[in-house]
Amino acid sequence: MGTHDSFRDRITHRRIPIIAVVTYVIALLAWAAVIGRWLPMPGGQMGMEIHMSDPGAPEAMALSNGLTGICLYLFMWGVMMVAMMYPSSVPLFRLYAETLEGTTTAGKAMRVGAFIGTYALVWTVTGVVPLVVNVLVPIVSLANAHGGLLMGGSLLLLSGYQLSPYKYRCLRYCRSPLGFLLGHYRPGVRGAVRMSWQFSVFCVGCCWALFAFMVIVGSMNIVWMALIAVVLSLERTVAWGGRLARGVGILAGIGGSVVILISLV
């Protein structure tokens, strides 16, 4: 019978935070790509007067350039999602990588790659939603005609969702990476894809209203991107994240009501 030293000390000592470093670097590159406009933009070379940060502008440009435009938009949206979502997912990526101890380096890379790749892919696909919405109701013309109502309405939608039990349920999974792994762990590359898919669903469930709001204020608006990334990261990582989510809901409710009142008067 032998008493062992704390496992945590031993594990922490020998761990090099490769997963965290790689994830942060990818996220940083994605931010640089968005801010530095490294991404090819649909119709961007035509030197138009439209700013990509304007509400509905990226969506309208994508749709007016056919399939190429749509693909470029989704690519841009995917890069933006990586920039915004990867940093707060590091705890889960790290814990998942720990479960692969004993697997070959190539095996680990495959599984971690499948995990974070699936996550990026699912978020990229959600970019179809703003495109479809834009086909039904062009955001640019709506923003020009009824800017206040559009902004206020989307704030009220955000408020309603932030304060709903659905938000709470999804956020609980996002906030407890170990809890998620314990309930969903599957071995193998297929297991990685499957787990990542399940996690992405909770993640989309948690954040879709924030992104809906972002599309309304301009889906490539760097300031709002940064603000929303900070909010969703704090929601998921700090002890008061649950209260922050409700606080954002209440603020959005007040803000939305005020904006709508002003635009109606």
Add this chain to the structure above:
Amino acid sequence: MTQEWTIKGDYVEACNCDVACQCVWMESPDDDVCTVSLAWHIEEGSYGDVDLSGVDVGMLISTDEGVMFAPETEWDIVLLLDETANDSQREALEDIYSGRAGGIWAPVADTHVRSADVTTVPISFSREGTDFSVEIGDAIEMDASGAVGFNEEVGTISPHPLTKSTEVQTGKSTTATVSYDDQFTWDVSGNNAYLGDFELANS
């Protein structure tokens, strides 16, 4: 040198919560602490070249107050290894269950485990359908049966971390006593038991 491993077989746990234990929903346990004994009979398993078939394992967990899987809740554990296992089998099991060899125990050890004792004891593990009977040295005595509901069906709970389907059967202990040392001594007979088949792996 850690290896790829996979183990599967029969599993039973008996804890202090009323039926059914709510830790799997990430809620606080009854009494706000978790005192649980767990036992595995590995029917088929391997750790690299080491065959683990037919070996039994027991574990005791005693947690701090609060939600068991909340990041700040620390656990003390005792790992009880089958004395019929040979040295390499025991090393393999210690690597697996201490979280050193990946799999779900690695993040558990990283996130929760404050201290761990390892000891070798005689273990007898028997199962008939949903009736389990486990005796581990002088430390653990655990008898548990499936909790039957409507249609004479045993209830199930999901997601539970230790099974491939993430589903376990609900049960109730008739005996669930532990006497290992001052910290690990309890009688939680008549409370929750989860039971069924398990499957774990690290790759």
